[in-house]
Amino acid sequence: MTPRLPRKAVRAMPRKSPPNSGSADPKDWVCLAVAGAPKGVRGALRLTCYNESPSDIAGFNPLHAGPGGRLLSVSVIEHPKPNQVVVKIEGIEDRDAAAALNGTRFFVPRSRMPEPEDDEFYHHDLIGLSVVDQQDGPLGTVRAVLDFGAGELLEVVRANNRSTFMLPFTNEVVPTIDLAAGRVVVDPPEGLIDDV
Numbered sequence: 001m002t003p004r005l006p007r008k009a010v011r012a013m014p015r016k017s018p019p020n021s022g023s024a025d026p027k028d029w030v031c032l033a034v035a036g037a038p039k040g041v042r043g044a045l046r047l048t049c050y051n052e053s054p055s056d057i058a059g060f061n062p063l064h065a066g067p068g069g070r071l072l073s074v075s076v077i078e079h080p081k082p083n084q085v086v087v088k089i090e091g092i093e094d095r096d097a098a099a100a101l102n103g104t105r106f107f108v109p110r111s112r113m114p115e116p117e118d119d120e121f122y123h124h125d126l127i128g129l130s131v132v133d134q135q136d137g138p139l140g141t142v143r144a145v146l147d148f149g150a151g152e153l154l155e156v157v158r159a160n161n162r163s164t165f166m167l168p169f170t171n172e173v174v175p176t177i178d179l180a181a182g183r184v185v186v187d188p189p190e191g192l193i194d195d196v
Contacts, residue, residue: 027110028067028109028110028111029064029067029068029107029108029109029110030107030108030109030110030113030122030124031050031105031106031107031124032049032050032051032057032060032063032106032107032108033047033048033049033050033051033054033057033063033105033106034047034048034050034103034104034105034106035047035101035102035103035104035105035106036048036084036102037099037102038095038098038099038102039078039086039098040095041094041095042088042093042094042095043088043089043092043093043094043095043097043098044077044078044086044087044088044098045086045087045088045089045092045098045101046084046085046086047074047084047085047086047087047106048083048084049083049084049085050083050123054079054082054083054084054085055076055079055085057074057076057085057087058073058074058075058076058087060108060112061073061074063106063107063108064106064107064108064109065101065104065105065106066104066105066107067107068107069107072089072090072091072106073089073090074087074088074089074090074106075087075088075090089101119171121177121179123144123145125179126142126145126154126177126184127142127143127144127145128141128142128182129141129142129177129179129182129183129184130182130183130184131154131156131167131183131184131186132183132184132185132186133185133186133187133188134185134186134187136185138159139156139158139159139186139193140156140157140158140159140164140165141156141157141159142154142155142156142184143155143156143157143164145169146166151168151169151170152168152169153166153167153168153169154166154167154169154174154184165192165193167186167188167192167193172187173186173187173188173189173192174186174187175187
């Protein structure tokens with residue numbers, strides 16, 4: 001049996017595309033976190049982070065509240081869960097001010113992000129790509145990049161009926177990723193996807 005060769009998708013954005021604020025092209029922005037509920041009464045706020053190391057979110061300061069939006073600086077005060085941190089935001093002093101940010105998405109300009117290494121891709125660059133087989137037959141569109149612990153998967157919405165299927169994100173199953181053409185070519189093992 002041939003070993004599965006992993007590819008690497010770098011977490012930087014949630015499943016949904018960033019909203020267009022009207023002030024900038026959404027493709028020029030990377031969503032790094034979304035605000036959750038406040039914690040305590042002194043303005044601390046939970047952030048669900050999409051960067052690879054959530055405790056490093058302050059290294060991206062200042063963050064924009066929405067693409068091109070208000071600039072905010074965060075400092076991490078707690079890291080309670082793998083993809084969640086509790087932060088203090090400069091100028092946010094009480095629970096009510098923190099609660100007003102609940103649901104806010106925090107962005108940085110794409111130009112501030114490091115270039116991915118060879119065979120490494122940002123999630124948001126993969127989401128929305130067309131998925132075709134080796135004979136160029138349409139299979140669907142990448143909806144999400146997921147990782148449940150055993151390696152990354154591409155969630156694909158089928159071209160013909162909107163149901164989804166999963167593909168291991170490996171060199172063997174996804175041999176070609178062409179960002180310029182907006183597509184991935186896949187070679188799934190027989191029986192992995194049926195009735196596409």
